[in-house]
Amino acid sequence: MIDVSRIVRLASAVAAIGVAMALPASAGRDGPREDPAVVAERLRHMGFVEWRDVRWSHGYWKINNAKRANGHVYDLEIESGSFDLVRLRRERG
Numbered sequence: 176m177i178d179v180s181r182i183v184r185l186a187s188a189v190a191a192i193g194v195a196m197a198l199p200a201s202a203g204r205d206g207p208r209e210d211p212a213v214v215a216e217r218l219r220h221m222g223f224v225e226w227r228d229v230r231w232s233h234g235y236w237k238i239n240n241a242k243r244a245n246g247h248v249y250d251l252e253i254e255s256g257s258f259d260l261v262r263l264r265r266e267r268g
Contacts, residue, residue: 215230250263
C-alpha cells in the first residue's frame with residue numbers, strides 16, 4: 176500500500192511548481208515604470224533647472240539635489256503615474 180503522506184507531499188510539490196510557472200516573470204517588481212524623460216520634463220515644469228540623482232523606488236520617483244533657478248536645493252518624491260509631488264524637502268546649506 177502507498178503511504179498517504181508521500182502522495183500529499185508529491186501533490187503539494189506539483190501544485191507549487193504549477194503555481195510558480197503560472198506567475199508572470201515580472202512578479203515582485205514594483206509595477207510599470209515611466210520614462211525618466213517624463214520625470215525630467217515634470218521637474219522642469221516645476222521650476223527645477225538641474226538635479227543629480229533620479230531613481231525609482233516602490234512607486235515613487237526620488238530626486239536628490241534638485242536645484243531651482245533661485246539656487247535653492249531640494250530632495251523630492253514624485254508619485255509614479257500621476258507625477259504628483261508627494262514630498263518636498265529643502266536642503267540646508
